[in-house]
Amino acid sequence: MASKSKVLVVGGTGYLGKRIVKASLAQGHPTYVLQRPEIGLDIDKLQMLMSFKELGAKLIEGSFSDHQSLVDAVKQVDVVICAMSGSSLRSQLKLVDAIKEAGNVKRFLPSEFGMNPARMGHALEPGRVPFAEKMEVRKAIEGANIPFTYVSANCFGxxxxxxxxxxxxxxxxxxxxxxxxxxxxxAIFLDEDDIAAYIIKTIDDPRTLNKTVYLRPSExxxxxxxxxxxxxxxxxxxxxxxxxxxxxxxxxxxxxxxxxxxxxxxxxxxxxxGCLTNFELEEGEEEEASKLYPEVNYTRMDEYLKRYL
Incomplete structure (x- = not known):
């Protein structure tokens, strides 16, 4: 049986990132989390990193202001998943540079996880800005011939x-x-833990290599x-x-x-x-996660909403 890929999660203390770390560990991957000095005195983030260690993850120090530290971090793993968001999207270009120099990464999943930016070139301003930034990162990834998977997770519950x-x-x-x-x-709605589970499912799957994976569970x-x-x-x-x-x-x-x-x-x-559902997937270029991984027992929205009662 093939060994599980070693995974580095960047942005592991974030809203989705912490779930990706736990999903990676749950699915048996040796899991690493980038510990950036930028967290400073943020005790909540520090304690979260410590909790990852207790679960079996390893922390790797690295900074986006120190190129070599990113290269050194990337060289220790097979897969890099970035879960940074907002104003940090373009900083992924530094991560792309590090992955290109390291030359060992089998798969990179950049921070996407919402609507597919390739289908949102018509988006209204200023909402078009994050889509444009994600497309800039995609261009850099593909220009550097870095193996990738893009994940479109639609609406976070x-x-x-x-x-x-x-x-x-x-x-x-x-x-x-x-x-x-x-x-x-x-529209399409998902539990964030399910999103993380699907993300990790894709990383060693040859069917998702250099493709966009949509999370479209039918119910x-x-x-x-x-x-x-x-x-x-x-x-x-x-x-x-x-x-x-x-x-x-x-x-x-x-x-x-x-x-x-x-x-x-x-x-x-x-x-x-209806931008989430008004198109068909392109054969050979796009895949649907719940069909690839029917074993994932995803959360239906009646169950999701019960927590608010």
Missing amino acids: GFFVGNLSQMGPLTPPKGKVTIYGDGNVK NILTHRELIGIWEKLTGKQLEKSTISSDDFLASMKDMDYGVQVAVGHLYHIFYE
């Missing part, structure tokens, strides 16, 4: 399910809910109305519903700060345009 995809708090609305458009556009492909209906069934209470047109929804962006404008733009593409 913590941001889209617990609040029924409402703007504002991340907990379910109490009495009223806004439906986007007619509420019948399909989690739901309309906005269906998602709201699940919560109403669980609580036994009907929410007061109102709808908002695409024009009014986009007009609401005008006086919002940058970060909220990005979120509104992405919600528009998901719930009005």
Whole structure:
């Protein structure tokens, strides 16, 4: 039986990164986590790193301001998974340089994990910016002939399910809910632990080499109305519903700060345009994770929502 690849997780203390570390360990991979001096006095991150050690992970010191330290870290593993986000996306270019120089990495999974940026060139500003940055990283990866897998995980449950995809708090609305458009556009929702499990499944799989893998478990492909209906069934209470047109929804962006404008733009593409489900996968270039790995017993959204009762 082939040995499991050694995995380095960059951004392992982040929202998804910590789940990737645990999934890697759970699936039997020798797991390493980059410990960056940039965490400074962040005691929560430090203690999380210590908890990874207790689970069996190894910590490797490295900094994005020290190229050689990244090269040295990368040389110790077979697979690199980056889970950095937000303003850190472009810093992955330094990681690409290190992987290229090291020359030993069998697979690199850059920080993507949401909508496929290759399909979002038309995205509204300023929400187009992170897609453009991810595409810049992809160009560098492919230009350096680094073996890759890109993962499109669609809607994270913590941001889209617990609040029924409402703007504002991340907990379910109490009495009223806004439906986007007619509420019948399909979206895709996933438990973050399932996302991490699927990610790790791909890393030693020749079927996913140099491809994009979509997470599209069939029972989690739901309309906005269906998602709201699940919560109403669980609580036994009907929410007061109102709808908002695409024009009014986009007009609401005008006086919002940058970060909220990005979120509104992405919600528009998901719930009005149907960008997660309005296309077929390209044969030979794209794969669907729940078909590749039917053994993953993914969380359905009624189970996910029960934690909010």
